[in-house]
Amino acid sequence: MAREGLTINPAKTCQPIGAMYAALGIHGCLPHSHGSQGCCSYHRSTLTRHYKEPVMASTSSFTEGASVFGGQANLLASIETIFSVYDPDVIAVHSTCLSETIGDDLQQITKKAKDDGKIPEGKYVIYASTPSFVGSHITGYANMVTGMAEQFAVSTGEKTDQINIVAGWMEPSDMREIKSLASLMDAKIVLFPDTSDVLDAPQTGKHEFYPKGGVTIDELRSTGDSKCSLALGCMSAEPAAIALDKKCKVPFETLDMPIGLSATDRFIMALSKAAGKPVPASITAERGRVVDVMADMEQYFYGKKVALFGDPDQIMPLTEFLLDLGMKPVHIVSGTPGNRFEKRMKEILERAPYANFKNGAQADMFLLHQWIKNEPVDLLIGNTYGKYIARDEDIPFVRFGFPILDRVGHSYFPSVGYSGAMRLIEKILGVLMDQQDRMALEEKFELVM
Amino acid sequence: MKGKEVMDTQNINLLEGREKQVYEKTAGGAEVEIACDKTSLSGSVSQRACVFCGSRVVLYPVADAIHIVHGPIGCAAYTWDIRGAVSSGPELHRLSFSTDLQEMDVIYGGEKKLYRSLVELIDQYQPNAAFIYSTCIIGLIGDDIDAVCKKVAREKGIPVLPVHSEGFKGTKKDGYKAACHALMKLIGQGSTEGISACSINILGEFNLAGEAWIIREYYEKMGIEVVATMTGDGRIDAIRRSHGASLNVVQCSGSMTTLAKDMEEKYGIPFIRVSYFGFEDMSKSLYDVAQHFPDRPDIMEKAKEIVRDEIRKYYPEMQKFKAALTGKKAAIYVGGAFKTFSLIKALRTIGMSVVLAGSQTGNKEDYKNLKEMCDEGTVIVDDSNPVELSKFILEKEADLLIGGVKERPIAFKLGVGFCDHNHERKIPLAGFIGMYYFAREVYESVMSPVWQFAPRKGGLR
Numbered sequence: 001m002a003r004e005g006l007t008i009n010p011a012k013t014c015q016p017i018g019a020m021y022a023a024l025g026i027h028g029c030l031p032h033s034h035g036s037q038g039c040c041s042y043h044r045s046t047l048t049r050h051y052k053e054p055v056m057a058s059t060s061s062f063t064e065g066a067s068v069f070g071g072q073a074n075l076l077a078s079i080e081t082i083f084s085v086y087d088p089d090v091i092a093v094h095s096t097c098l099s100e101t102i103g104d105d106l107q108q109i110t111k112k113a114k115d116d117g118k119i120p121e122g123k124y125v126i127y128a129s130t131p132s133f134v135g136s137h138i139t140g141y142a143n144m145v146t147g148m149a150e151q152f153a154v155s156t157g158e159k160t161d162q163i164n165i166v167a168g169w170m171e172p173s174d175m176r177e178i179k180s181l182a183s184l185m186d187a188k189i190v191l192f193p194d195t196s197d198v199l200d201a202p203q204t205g206k207h208e209f210y211p212k213g214g215v216t217i218d219e220l221r222s223t224g225d226s227k228c229s230l231a232l233g234c235m236s237a238e239p240a241a242i243a244l245d246k247k248c249k250v251p252f253e254t255l256d257m258p259i260g261l262s263a264t265d266r267f268i269m270a271l272s273k274a275a276g277k278p279v280p281a282s283i284t285a286e287r288g289r290v291v292d293v294m295a296d297m298e299q300y301f302y303g304k305k306v307a308l309f310g311d312p313d314q315i316m317p318l319t320e321f322l323l324d325l326g327m328k329p330v331h332i333v334s335g336t337p338g339n340r341f342e343k344r345m346k347e348i349l350e351r352a353p354y355a356n357f358k359n360g361a362q363a364d365m366f367l368l369h370q371w372i373k374n375e376p377v378d379l380l381i382g383n384t385y386g387k388y389i390a391r392d393e394d395i396p397f398v399r400f401g402f403p404i405l406d407r408v409g410h411s412y413f414p415s416v417g418y419s420g421a422m423r424l425i426e427k428i429l430g431v432l433m434d435q436q437d438r439m440a441l442e443e444k445f446e447l448v449m
Numbered sequence: 450m451k452g453k454e455v456m457d458t459q460n461i462n463l464l465e466g467r468e469k470q471v472y473e474k475t476a477g478g479a480e481v482e483i484a485c486d487k488t489s490l491s492g493s494v495s496q497r498a499c500v501f502c503g504s505r506v507v508l509y510p511v512a513d514a515i516h517i518v519h520g521p522i523g524c525a526a527y528t529w530d531i532r533g534a535v536s537s538g539p540e541l542h543r544l545s546f547s548t549d550l551q552e553m554d555v556i557y558g559g560e561k562k563l564y565r566s567l568v569e570l571i572d573q574y575q576p577n578a579a580f581i582y583s584t585c586i587i588g589l590i591g592d593d594i595d596a597v598c599k600k601v602a603r604e605k606g607i608p609v610l611p612v613h614s615e616g617f618k619g620t621k622k623d624g625y626k627a628a629c630h631a632l633m634k635l636i637g638q639g640s641t642e643g644i645s646a647c648s649i650n651i652l653g654e655f656n657l658a659g660e661a662w663i664i665r666e667y668y669e670k671m672g673i674e675v676v677a678t679m680t681g682d683g684r685i686d687a688i689r690r691s692h693g694a695s696l697n698v699v700q701c702s703g704s705m706t707t708l709a710k711d712m713e714e715k716y717g718i719p720f721i722r723v724s725y726f727g728f729e730d731m732s733k734s735l736y737d738v739a740q741h742f743p744d745r746p747d748i749m750e751k752a753k754e755i756v757r758d759e760i761r762k763y764y765p766e767m768q769k770f771k772a773a774l775t776g777k778k779a780a781i782y783v784g785g786a787f788k789t790f791s792l793i794k795a796l797r798t799i800g801m802s803v804v805l806a807g808s809q810t811g812n813k814e815d816y817k818n819l820k821e822m823c824d825e826g827t828v829i830v831d832d833s834n835p836v837e838l839s840k841f842i843l844e845k846e847a848d849l850l851i852g853g854v855k856e857r858p859i860a861f862k863l864g865v866g867f868c869d870h871n872h873e874r875k876i877p878l879a880g881f882i883g884m885y886y887f888a889r890e891v892y893e894s895v896m897s898p899v900w901q902f903a904p905r906k907g908g909l910r
Contacts, residue, residue, distance in 0.1 A: 007522065007549040014523030030494075036585055036616035037489060042527035045854045054835060061489045062617040067589065078492030086494065088834070097521045098585040101555060132521035133550050133586070168553025177753045203903045207839040249515045307722060335522075351792035361549065385529070 006150030008366035009385065012311050014132035015140030016094050018169065018236075019044040020057055021146035023092035025167075025175075025193025027214030030088040031057040034075055034104065035096025048360075050403040051172075051199040051411055056209055058082055062098060071104045079113045083120055084230045088210065093127040094144060100131035112127070124217065126151040136336040137402075138236050138311050141169045145193060145240040152217065154226035155248035162226040163274050164250065165191045166240045168233025168313040169402070170416060172196040172213075173196060177414035178232075178258075181268070184283055187275030189225065192240075200411045220325025224248035230273050232267070234340045250435045257313045258416045260321025260424070261290055267417075286418040293425055297330050298326060300432060300449075307331035307372050310384040310401035311360065312341040314415075318381065318400070320348050321421065325428075326377070328352065331371040333353075334359040353401060365389065396431035400424075470831040472816075474823050491884055494834045494853055496782070501584055502528075503624020504614035505585035505616070506872070507704050508580050508631065510534035510655050511683035515576040516544040519563050520584030520593065524616075525549075530874040532675035534655045536682050537662070541576055550586070554883045560592045567601045567609065578608040580631060585664070588615035610634055621784075622703060622810050629708035632679060632688060636712065639686060641693025647742050648674040650694045650718075652709055653701030655726070656681025657872070662878035664725055667735060667880065673742075673750040679705065691717040696741050698723055698734070703785040703810050724787060725879035727795030728764075732756045759881035767799060767885060770892040775800030777895055780847040782856055783835055783870055786811030786819060792851060792870065793822055799888045804845035807833050835859055843905070848895050864905040 017032060017282075020043045023031035033040035047055040058081075060066070060074040075093065080089055093106055106127035119125055120427035128147035130140040138243050145166060165182070167175055176196040182189040197213025223229075223244060229252035233239035241252035258267035265287070274278050304327045308315060312334050322329045329352060334341065337360030349355050356371050369389050372380075380390050383401040384444075391399035414420040433449055440446065489495040490899035505528045509516065515713060516527035525547030536542065548554075548562050567579060578766045579601070583594055594611045602609040610631045614624050621740045649668060654661045661681030668675055676684070677691035697720035709720035721741070723734035739749040779801050781792050786808040793803050819829055828841050835855075842850060842863055850860035853871030857865055860867040868890050870878065 003569055004565045005562040006517075006547055006569050007525070007547045007780045009529070009545050010522050010526050010547060010549070012522060013526035014521050016523070032492070036499045037495060037497050037620075038502045038616045039523070041496070041498040041502065041855070042523070045531075047525055048855055048858060052858055052861075054862060055492055055855075056835060058492050058494045059489070061491050061493070061495065062585075064618055067585075067617050077490075081490060081492030085492075096585070097523075098589070100587045101586045128755075131552070132523050133552050133555050136522070201862075203862060205862075205864045205866070205904045207835065207859050209836065361551075 003362055007362060007364050009364050010335050011333050011364050011368070012136035012138075013046075014097070014137060015130035015135060015143065016096050016132060016236065017046060018140030018142070019094035019128050019144035020037055020044075020132045021047060021169070021195070022141045022148070022193045023056070023094070024198050025195040025214055026090055026092065026148065026220070027212075027216045028089035028210045029092050029214065030082055030086055031088070031342070032078060032082065032091050032093045033096060034071060034093055034106065035060060035098045036062045036195060039096050042269075043431055044356075047199070051403045052368045052408065053199050053201060054207060054411060058086070060099070065422045067098065067102055068446070070102055071099050072109050075104070075106075075109050076113055076116070076118060079125060080117050083118070086209065088123075090124045090126060092144060093125060093145070094130045094140065095128075096130070097132035097449035100129065106140060107194065119274060122154075122399065135338075138169060138313070138318065138336045142236045147238065148192060149223060149240040149243045150247060152220035153244055153248050154309075155220045155224040155445055158225060159227050159276070160222070160225045161188055162222065163187060163189045163271070164223045164226045164229035164232045164241070164244065165189050166229055166237040167193060168193055168231075169311060170232075170314075171414070172198065172200040172411050173414040174416040174420065177417045177419060181283065181417055182271060184186035184280050185271060185275060185277050186280075187271055187277055190223055192223065193217065193222060224250065230255055230267070230270055230274065235336065235338055237313070256317040256320070257419045258420075259314060259317035260421050261287070262320055263293070263317035263322055264417055264421060275393060283418070290418045290421045290425070293422065294325060295397045297425070297429055300429060302326040303328060304379055304432065305330045305375075306376040306379045306381060307368060307377040307395075308380070309333040309368055312336050313336060314401055316341070321424065323351050325425075329355055330375060330377060331355070331368060332357045333363045333365075333368045335363050337361065358403050381428075396435040398424075398427045398431055458519055467696065470833075471822070471837070472829045473814055473827065474820060474825055474827050475877060489832055489840055495832060496834070496853075497832055498621050499616035500621065500627065501582060501614040501616045501622040503621035503704070504582060504612045504628040504631075505624070506532060506655070507625055507628035508612065508680060510536070510680040511578075511580070511685065511688070512536035512542045513539040513576060513579055513684050515541050515544075515546060515570050515579040516580050516582065516844065517548070517566060517570060518582045518584060519548050519559065519587055519592070520550055521586070522547050522549045522585045524582070532655070533657050533874065534660050534681060536656075539572060542798050546570060553591055555586060558590055558592055559587070560597050563592065563594070564597050564601065565599070568605070571601070571605045571607065576607065578610065578635065580610050580612055582612045582614050584614070588618060608638070619808070620810065625704040626707045627710065629705065632708055633711050633715075635685065635688045637689070637692045637716070639689030641690050644676055644690070644693035645674040646695060646746065647672060647745060648676050648694045649678050649696045649698050649738060650691045651678040651681075651701040652720070653699050653705035654678055654681045654879070655701075657874055658877040660725070660883065663877055663880035667755055668738065670755055671739060671748050673738065673748065679708070692718065694718060696721065698738055701785055702787045704890065718758075722787070724786065724791040725883070726791035727798060728760055728881060728884050729794050729798070730791045731879075731881055731884065732760075763885040765799055767888045770888040771798075771800045773896055774892060777801050777848040778804045778846060779849040779851060780805035780838070780842050780845065782807045782830070782838055782850070782852045784809050784853070786815030788870065789819060790822060794859045795884060795887060796891075798884070799891065801849070801891070803827055804847050805830070805838075805841045807831060811852040839863060849891060861903075864900055864903040865902070866891070866897065868894060
């Protein structure tokens with residue numbers, strides 16, 4: 001089907017939800033949606049379905065009047081209400097297609113709030129412009145993380161021994177794993193944003209409006225004095241590292257998100273080099289175990305065709321990992337537009353000239369399904385929306401990415417690092433072997449695999 | 450700073466400006482009128498949605514039409530197959546179509562893109578109609594959606610219906626109205642030949658988990674022809690001829706009363722309000738319909754028979770639940786107020802009392818009725834927020850919360866059982882059998898062994 005205008009079954013969503021997710025990674029922060037009530041409600045619902053956690057965010061509740069006269073009054077009133085009632089340390093405002101189109105200037109409005117004394121002493125309002133008609137949820141995430149860096153980082157002129165790690169869009173479990181790896185290496189880091197202990201909070205019998213996790217304001221301020229930054233993801237993390245470099249002269253290195261063996265190797269080496277610390281034996285041993293499983297099971301991976309879809313910073317290293325496992329990533333789709341992504345994918349896919357790859361406009365689930373019908377695959381990897389294709393075509397399916405609305409685990413078990421690689425291997429093998437068992441003829445039904 | 454005490458959900462103050470939307474029924478208490486139909490306070494963590502959401506939920510279950518969201522990608526992405534409105538045939542409604550407007554479209558207008566998208570879609574899927582939803586920025590960039598729809602309708606020979614659902618142009622209720630207006634354009638276009646004199650339309654039933662099928666079967670057993678269900682398991686042809694029915698039976702009054710009134714005015718079809726939740730209201734909805742056909746006593750006879758048989762079938766089974774649940778307390782926070790009435794009665798059937806009752810979109814009359822129905826000590830809220838809900842659930846020691854997706858994890862964090870009475874219900878809760886399922890679900894959640902590890906009010910036990 002030739003298409004010019006239409007998107008069918010999108011492989012992306014809009015900027016503001018990314019900004020909301022990022023803002024939840026600041027301790028004591030209330031994300032604020034400057035737009036209609038529905039935006040905030042949809043984002044909260046989607047994040048709640050993905051995390052099975054309460055997600056708190058406020059809205060400017062635009063009316064027709066606001067849309068004619070501008071949303072300044074709504075935002076000023078919101079800031080006042082939020083500080084007096086919900087008492088956060090930070091309000092992180094993001095715009096919407098509506099407030100962008102009517103031309104609200106968040107910088108000017110938040111400045112006015114400060115000048116008018118609506119922001120109490122020791123409290124902060126940060127902002128990010130996140131028009132829904134540009135980029136995707138990944139862009140919104142990157143914009144809010146950049147906002148954190150730009151608006152909090154301070155340079156005292158004296159560098160510290162600290163390394164900034166800018167987290168691309170990953171799960172709370174992934175952020176926990178990054179911190180754990182750094183701690184094993186004895187590297188002093190500040191990770192931001194950090195949604196661990198926010199969106200994977202324990203049951204305590206209380207509804208904690210501001211759970212205990214999240215990067216603190218002091219930590220964010222200190223990022224300006226760090227000796228360097230590692231940005232995990234060229235799309236969702238790098239813009240914040242660039243902003244820190246510009247504002248506070250913090251040099252940075254951009255890495256692929258550490259998903260799979262090779263990308264994790266690069267991350268560990270970069271961290272070791274930046275921190276001036278050797279890689280501890282425990283990490284080396286963990287890596288060894290991953291390679292061991294890869295070797296033990298190589299026959300089950302080799303030559304298997306895979307279709308995958310999702311967000312750029314995750315898809316890039318995942319594609320590389322599949323190739324490292326001997327699999328053939330034949331169809332790859334991401335709704336998020338971006339030249340960096342295309343360029344990096346071309347590099348990774350040099351080993352796989354057969355692969356179909358598309359991102360941006362009309363790179364959606366409908367296209368992926370068409371490709372799969374033309375050239376069937378043995379495995380599908382992507383978010384929950386892949387389940388329709390997996391069912392129609394009877395393809396083993398590994399859930400990976402955002403959103404996952406029908407399974408748990410993603411917020412508790414990492415996909416990054418060596419333990420993430422191990423988990424991916426286990427999941428991929430699990431579905432492939434289940435399928436083999438299900439389809440096997442009686443005489444070929446194997447006990448030992 | 451009062452913040453500390455405010456954020457301790459066990460000891461919070463009400464949001465300033467919210468005093469009039471919260472009411473506690475006390476003996477000899479002042480008769481305060483609940484302020485409702487208000488837009489939410491700017492800056493509140495409201496549980497409400499927008500105009501687009503209202504239109505989308507009402508029209509979504511029409512399964513042989515394409516639903517195309519005109520705007521940036523988000524509105525289509527967030528409403529993609531999130532409502533379990535099942536279809537017995539085509540499933541076009543479960544796909545997500547968007548014009549995915551980009552910056553250039555916002556600057557130069559999205560009409561051409563919409564036109565192309567519609568043509569491509571109609572050629573590909575051959576639907577019986579198309580609904581085009583305007584989102585926020587369409588209202589600002591000034592696309593003439595009506596003109597595009599007319600043009601495509603003419604070229605493709607199917608109804609192409611604009612739904613004016615710009616998010617900021619009112620509340621969710623205005624979205625319901627916009628959806629009803631779109632439906633009104635279809636109604637009257639089909640032939641009413643062969644429709645029985647004893648016929649109805651089922652309005653405001655969305656066939657979540659197959660509920661419309663249950664209800665339809667009762668009416669058909671009574672000897673009544675169901676012309677159209679709007680919109681559960683909905684079909685364009687049925688809707689087009691629905692003006693041939695002699696009665697509109699309206700559930701979910703918030704969303705569909707507009708349509709019932711318009712049909713009454715234009716086609717002289719009377720309507721009644723019903724509810725299918727709980728034995729009491731379910732029975733009444735069969736009797737009320739039977740009463741509309743007084744010259745057919747057999748219909749009433751049949752209704753009585755159904756009620757007798759069904760209650761005989763499920764009532765004994767429910768006694769086990771009732772024995773365990775008697776004395777337990779429930780909190781209700783749902784979209785429409787009318788549903789709250791039924792839930793209060795249904796909960797009483799299984800021995801439970803209601804300590805908190807509220808809705809996102811109730812009107813003055815709803816809240817008046819609610820006050821009359823509730824026991825003393827019950828808190829009534831309009832357009833509530835998580836802080837308030839947590840406060841009252843803990844204060845009133847509720848054992849169960851009935852709500853929607855955003856409320857579920859709050860209940861679980863507090864160590865309280867939960868029942869989804871919204872989009873995400875997995876089993877039918879309507880009808881006699883639905884009451885049984887409801888009782889079972891409440892029982893299973895309230896009595897779950899998990900709560901022994903998830904103590905209320907904090908701390909390890």
